[in-house]
Amino acid sequence: MSPSDDATRRAGAILTVDLGAIAANWRGLRDAGRASAAGGRQVDCAAVLKADAYGCGAGIVGPRLAAEGCRQFFVAHLEEGIALRKAMPEHPIYVLNGLLANTDADFVEHDLTPVLNHLGQLNAWRAAAQRFNRPLDAVIHIDTGMHRLGFSPDESQVLINERGRLRGLRLALLMSHLVASEEPNNTINVEQLSRFRSFVKAMPGAPTSLANSSGIFLGPDYHFDLLRPGAALYGINPLPGRDNPMLPVVTLQARILQTRQIDAFQTVGYGGAWRSARPSRVATIALGYADGYFRILINRTHVHLAGHRVPVIGRISMDLVTIDVTEVPEPLCETGALVEVLGRHMTADDLADHARTNAYEVMTALGRRYARVYADEPAGEPQNEPENAA
Ligand SMILES: Cc1ncc(COP(=O)(O)O)c(C=O)c1O
Structure with missing residues (x-):
């Protein structure tokens, strides 16, 4: 989609998603898995597409990664799986949140695989296999320390002792999820690794998966048969x-709607939460908390305008943000000029620091009102400068 399209022309803010960078990031992680494969063992790399591919658009990211060679996909909700199936008719799609009551026929109809998180779900899925009179794929998720979803240690033991409970099912994957993989020195990592190893040893034959994005960087011991990255x-x-080894993917630009000169000692925005210490120029840009630009960012972050760092001032409104452009040459602040909110100067990780959250929340909150542009440039090339960049 080119920036001259109607949607971008009309839009107050434009989110550009670099599909080439997502594909390159996936290849890099896949290659890390391949490098760790020994003795003829294959390590495959899936893609986690839940929450609309972390705000990037699952229906577009999924097929792009499939074209790149990715063969297995994870979502959280059944509805996400149903929507993704329309975009990707062939590849296995695993639904992490599991099998809710009275949904087995939906899973079968849309050829989705539930991640079974407890014995009750396993029994229900086995019953579905009987009812539909055909083997059904299943993923078993065991809890190795997260204490959130997954077979408890007791239930895992039941499964080991009573393999007949899997009758009628094809075990597509045994998986578990790491608690603190972004903390390489946290001892919970090795504890979970050891518990997962014991379990898969007792259940030989099925493919296995433990590592999310950060888990992949814990090293080959954590790779098993399938990597499960999302964030990276x-x-x-x-x-x-540490330095981010991944390529940047999103650029968010918001338009200047209006610029005004104000005197010293004037307030800006709701509640008068910012006051000018000198005569100032204030620009108002077209995004707000309804677009995922968090209210906590009041007076504590900045955007970039033609390479100038510009403070965000005053309260974040539902649809508007005010910025202090006093230091920016006036011709650069014209109505319609694009301000970089996220991009090479301000990553989702940076904004998350300012908002006292994590980049996952920044990304999954990315607004639905943004015009979306999907770029697909060759990997490693510099991203486009904003239109009005210096
Ligand atoms: C079970 C499971 N596997 C993999 C992932 C991907 O994790 P990350 O985004 O940290 O790579 C998630 C995301 O939270 C998850 O819940």
């Missing part, structure tokens, strides 16, 4: 506090 595909740093 979308450019979120899997190594907090």
